[in-house]
Amino acid sequence: MQFRDLGRQYEALKEEIDAGVAEVIANTSFISGSQVQELEKQLAEYIGVRHCISCANGTDALNLALMVWDIGEGDAVFVPDFTFFSSGEVVSYHHATPIFVDVDEDTFNMVPEDLEQKIQAVLKEGKLIPRVIVAVDLFGQPAEYPKIRPIADRYGLKILEDSAQGFGGMIGERMAGSFGDISTTSFFPAKPLGCYGDGGAVFTDNDEWAAKLKSLRIHGKGTCKYDNVRIGLNSRLDTIQAAILLPKLRAFIEYERDRVNTAARKYGELLEGVVKVPVVREGYLSSWAQYTIQLPTQKHRDGLKDYLAEKGIPSMVYYQKPMHSQEAFRDVVDRLSDCRTSAGLCERVLSLPMHPYFTDGEQEWIAEAIRQYMQRENGR
Ligand SMILES: *Cc1c(COP(=O)(O)O)cnc(C)c1O
Numbered sequence: 001m002q003f004r005d006l007g008r009q010y011e012a013l014k015e016e017i018d019a020g021v022a023e024v025i026a027n028t029s030f031i032s033g034s035q036v037q038e039l040e041k042q043l044a045e046y047i048g049v050r051h052c053i054s055c056a057n058g059t060d061a062l063n064l065a066l067m068v069w070d071i072g073e074g075d076a077v078f079v080p081d082f083t084f085f086s087s088g089e090v091v092s093y094h095h096a097t098p099i100f101v102d103v104d105e106d107t108f109n110m111v112p113e114d115l116e117q118k119i120q121a122v123l124k125e126g127k128l129i130p131r132v133i134v135a136v137d138l139f140g141q142p143a144e145y146p147k148i149r150p151i152a153d154r155y156g157l158k159i160l161e162d163s164a165q166g167f168g169g170m171i172g173e174r175m176a177g178s179f180g181d182i183s184t185t186s187f188f189p190a191k192p193l194g195c196y197g198d199g200g201a202v203f204t205d206n207d208e209w210a211a212k213l214k215s216l217r218i219h220g221k222g223t224c225k226y227d228n229v230r231i232g233l234n235s236r237l238d239t240i241q242a243a244i245l246l247p248k249l250r251a252f253i254e255y256e257r258d259r260v261n262t263a264a265r266k267y268g269e270l271l272e273g274v275v276k277v278p279v280v281r282e283g284y285l286s287s288w289a290q291y292t293i294q295l296p297t298q299k300h301r302d303g304l305k306d307y308l309a310e311k312g313i314p315s316m317v318y319y320q321k322p323m324h325s326q327e328a329f330r331d332v333v334d335r336l337s338d339c340r341t342s343a344g345l346c347e348r349v350l351s352l353p354m355h356p357y358f359t360d361g362e363q364e365w366i367a368e369a370i371r372q373y374m375q376r377e378n379g380r
Helices: 006-027 034-047 058-068 086-093 112-125 145-155 207-216 239-271 298-310 340-348 362-379
Strands: 051-055 075-080 097-101 129-136 158-162 182-186 200-204 291-294 349-352
Touching (some): 006 239, 034 051, 034 200, 034 239, 051 058, 058 182, 075 086, 075 112, 086 097, 086 129, 097 112, 112 129, 145 158, 200 207, 298 340, 298 349, 298 362, 340 349
Parallel strands (some): 075 097
Antiparallel strands (some): 182 200
């Protein structure tokens, strides 16, 4: 059994993917081929934003956004304490200071009340200028934008939506990727929409920022690549990856997102009362980048992981360490960044196999193994 079965997905889409890749090779349009523009057009339309600027990976997408806003030394950027390293790494990379914000035990997303308290604390201390909120749509569920947006407005901060895991998620009728002043996603193979290597994209409604992003991703180009008006990056999406993403986007829209939601409901029914299952807020839709359960203790979590592995069921710990405990941040973290809920989650979470291509009985088998383990533990 695979944690995320990309082999089955390829079997389903093989003809279109192979033809798309062959076409790029035949045309030798490896960089900035027409498939890249076509993909950007379709992505912008799907998300409901004016501009999609593809780039080399989800980390660069975040980097590009911070570069557009000239974020740097002396700036405070608020980042959830429970997320993939990139969300905070980019902040330190630009010599700004990440301030870590605690997350909600049910949804794993940033707690708006803790965010506001930390903004106030930074203002009171007076050393850093609060500039940006990196709101992460963790495990596929959009962050709580109806509460985060008013806080951003109240203190004059920008929202950078890190939707690397959130692609396809919604609040009401609005798509993830449209909630930030600038939003980003990743096409790393295991994400909800993944390519066959590295890839990413930036979304925005702002024409001026979009123009700057297009310059920044190609060496700060002016009229052309050899006229350079600012310091930028080399961060493009390969044409081959765009050709792979086009049929995958169609499958994602047509049925994959629905299927992972069906799979999540099934896990919920099978595991309710056995372990703590993830909660999706009323009116929110998740794209289930991960299906993450919680065990009563770290001992249970580690024990279950081993028990499942013995039965050939893969599982993953996302995340093992809260951001504020990462060694890389040792010089920037202060007492403001201690986050109790996030630290506890790191001891108790376990992500189960999740993808749109389960066959009959697979989820039942996984759930049965979890039930057996919990029964054995509780009987001790
Ligand atoms: C994967 C991920 C990224 C980085 O994306 P890459 O394409 O791997 O650079 C950033 N933020 C979050 C929350 C992620 O899960």
